[in-house]
Amino acid sequence: MSLLKIEGLGKSYTADKQILKNVNFEIKAGEFVSIIGPSGAGKSTMLRCINRMVEFNEGKIIFNHQDVGSLNNKELRKLRTNIGMVFQHYNLVPRLTVIENVLHGRFGYKTTLQGVLGRYTEEEKERAFYLLEKLGIHEHAYKRCDQLSGGQQQRVGICRALIQEPKLILCDEPIASLDPSSSKVIMDHLKSISTEMGITCLVNLHQVEVAQHYSDHIIGLNKGEVVFRGEGSELSAEQIQKIYETNTKDLIIE
Amino acid sequence: MNEKAMRKSRWQTVIFLLIIIVLTYLSSAITRFNFVEGMATIPEAIGWIFSNLMVTQESMDKLPKILEKLAETIFMSIAATTIAAVISLFLGLFGSKTTKVNNFLSVFARFIASVSRNIPVVAWSLVLLLSFGQNSVTGFLALFIGTVGFLTRAFIESIDEASQSSVEALTATGATYLQIVSKAVIPQCLPQILSWVLFMVETNIRNATLVGILTGTGIGYTFDVYYKMLNYNAVALVTLCIVITVIIVDLISNYVRKVIL
Numbered sequence: 436m437s438l439l440k441i442e443g444l445g446k447s448y449t450a451d452k453q454i455l456k457n458v459n460f461e462i463k464a465g466e467f468v469s470i471i472g473p474s475g476a477g478k479s480t481m482l483r484c485i486n487r488m489v490e491f492n493e494g495k496i497i498f499n500h501q502d503v504g505s506l507n508n509k510e511l512r513k514l515r516t517n518i519g520m521v522f523q524h525y526n527l528v529p530r531l532t533v534i535e536n537v538l539h540g541r542f543g544y545k546t547t548l549q550g551v552l553g554r555y556t557e558e559e560k561e562r563a564f565y566l567l568e569k570l571g572i573h574e575h576a577y578k579r580c581d582q583l584s585g586g587q588q589q590r591v592g593i594c595r596a597l598i599q600e601p602k603l604i605l606c607d608e609p610i611a612s613l614d615p616s617s618s619k620v621i622m623d624h625l626k627s628i629s630t631e632m633g634i635t636c637l638v639n640l641h642q643v644e645v646a647q648h649y650s651d652h653i654i655g656l657n658k659g660e661v662v663f664r665g666e667g668s669e670l671s672a673e674q675i676q677k678i679y680e681t682n683t684k685d686l687i688i689e
Numbered sequence: 690m691n692e693k694a695m696r697k698s699r700w701q702t703v704i705f706l707l708i709i710i711v712l713t714y715l716s717s718a719i720t721r722f723n724f725v726e727g728m729a730t731i732p733e734a735i736g737w738i739f740s741n742l743m744v745t746q747e748s749m750d751k752l753p754k755i756l757e758k759l760a761e762t763i764f765m766s767i768a769a770t771t772i773a774a775v776i777s778l779f780l781g782l783f784g785s786k787t788t789k790v791n792n793f794l795s796v797f798a799r800f801i802a803s804v805s806r807n808i809p810v811v812a813w814s815l816v817l818l819l820s821f822g823q824n825s826v827t828g829f830l831a832l833f834i835g836t837v838g839f840l841t842r843a844f845i846e847s848i849d850e851a852s853q854s855s856v857e858a859l860t861a862t863g864a865t866y867l868q869i870v871s872k873a874v875i876p877q878c879l880p881q882i883l884s885w886v887l888f889m890v891e892t893n894i895r896n897a898t899l900v901g902i903l904t905g906t907g908i909g910y911t912f913d914v915y916y917k918m919l920n921y922n923a924v925a926l927v928t929l930c931i932v933i934t935v936i937i938v939d940l941i942s943n944y945v946r947k948v949i950l
């Protein structure tokens with residue numbers, strides 16, 4: 436049974452340029468899927484169409500039996516609570532503490548007033564500490580986020596997504612600003628989220644090898660079109676060339 | 690930068706300096722301002738200041754009255770600034786790209802900001818003087834309008850700069866507008882916002898003197914009265930009080946700024 440189904444998706448910001456063209460794919464619950472492709476291929480746009488941070492023009496997105504395109508504001512808010520998001524630049528509130536930032540992930544479940552007053556239940560707080568511990572940053576819980584390293588901030592970002600209790604987590608280049616060892620920590624955490632917690636992960640990546648190592652499936656995007664869909668092992672040099680439009684030996688591969 | 694570009698930029702500097710020299714010469718010729726003559730009057734002016742603008746025992750008697758007016762001016766500046774700050778915060782949120790509610794309010798906020806900011810406070814005083822007459826409301830409004838313009842502009846920039854990424858993240862969690870503003874935007878921008886408000890309090894205490902002369906309120910009015918009565922010793926005392934106040938306010942706000950940032 437597929438959790439996410441995308442049919443004939445099309446998107447253009449301006450009339451003269453089509454960013455996404457007739458994109459079709461399906462993702463099963465619990466899968467770890469990567470999207471790779473050159474800069475400007477439309478990876479970020481693709482991801483943001485799924486939770487309608489970007490409004491798409493054509494096609495259909497079915498998430499968890501719901502037609503994403505037809506939701507009104509209230510239903511959209513409800514949908515977004517089921518989809519966590521992790522960003523390249525972490526997108527935390529730097530001046531607030533780690534624990535406050537994690538608890539922000541609960542806003543979607545609260546009334547405006549509860550959120551504004553910062554009312555969190557005991558369970559929510561316990562859950563937040565549990566998640567911080569799981570990602571190994573509980574000793575920083577009361578530190579301000581701007582005092583943390585990039586890798587630590589990204590783990591806070593992941594905690595914020597997890598506390599939403601999402602069915603799907605969208606990651607837009609989660610390791611693009613990190614050094615190799617922090618990158619590995621983050622990717623390992625994301626992988627264990629999908630295997631242990633059964634949460635589906637859809638990750639934009641720049642590193643082909645990382646995608647091959649971690650993903651159940653890889654989607655190759657070029658100029659807004661899906662040019663590859665398959666398992667990491669099926670990704671041949673030819674196919675990489677098709678995605679990136681250069682020879683494999685011209686690519687920097689870590 | 691290649692060599693050609695460097696040579697070009699050197700030429701630009703020379704031309705720029707020449708233009709400034711010509712402009713200076715032209716404007717002094719047009720206004721018949723003679724630099725040498727102007728300089729020559731300086732010793733005389735200093736002599737006059739020292740012989741006339743001295744605080745005497747007699748003028749000290751007026752101190753309580755002056756201080757009362759001074760307090761009135763300070764409170765008026767603070768009131769005008771804080772009320773303007775509240776209004777500007779809303780306009781700032783509406784005007785910012787990341788937190789705008791709709792396009793109409795966004796354009797409206799930016800319009801208010803540019804109109805009230807690009808007209809000097811003195812001009813506002815004179816305009817308001819016509820409609821409200823010489824009273825403290827006029828002075829208050831003049832400061833208020835200028836401050837709204839300035840702060841709205843400053844707040845829009847602070848909000849734009851500080852909150853774009855976290856607004857995106859919280860929107861994606863399904864948070865509501867008010868949750869996002871109160872828990873992400875405001876906490877992140879608060880130091881800058883307070884810093885701008887303190888800056889405006891300082892500026893307004895200074896401006897209030899000038900506005901007071903025009904609108905007949907507060908310390909500015911006191912200054913004007915003694916000045917016209919040719920009581921220069923009292924004028925000196927008033928000036929001294931203003932200078933001391935501005936310095937104190939400056940010190941306080943620098944201290945507060947250091948603590949919050």
Ligand SMILES: Nc1ncnc2c1ncn2[C@@H]1O[C@H](COP(=O)(O)OP(=O)(O)OP(=O)(O)O)[C@@H](O)[C@H]1O
Binds near residue numbers: 448474477478480481
């Ligand atoms: N808000 C926007 N308005 C107009 N055009 C946009 C907007 N966002 C993205 N684009 C354009 O859409 C295209 C795809 O952008 P997108 O960010 O989705 O690419 P990407 O694959 O994520 O690239 P990168 O790997 O560099 O992040 C680009 O050509 C970009 O200029």
Ligand SMILES: [Mg+2]
Binds near residue numbers: 478479480607
């Ligand atoms: Mg991108």
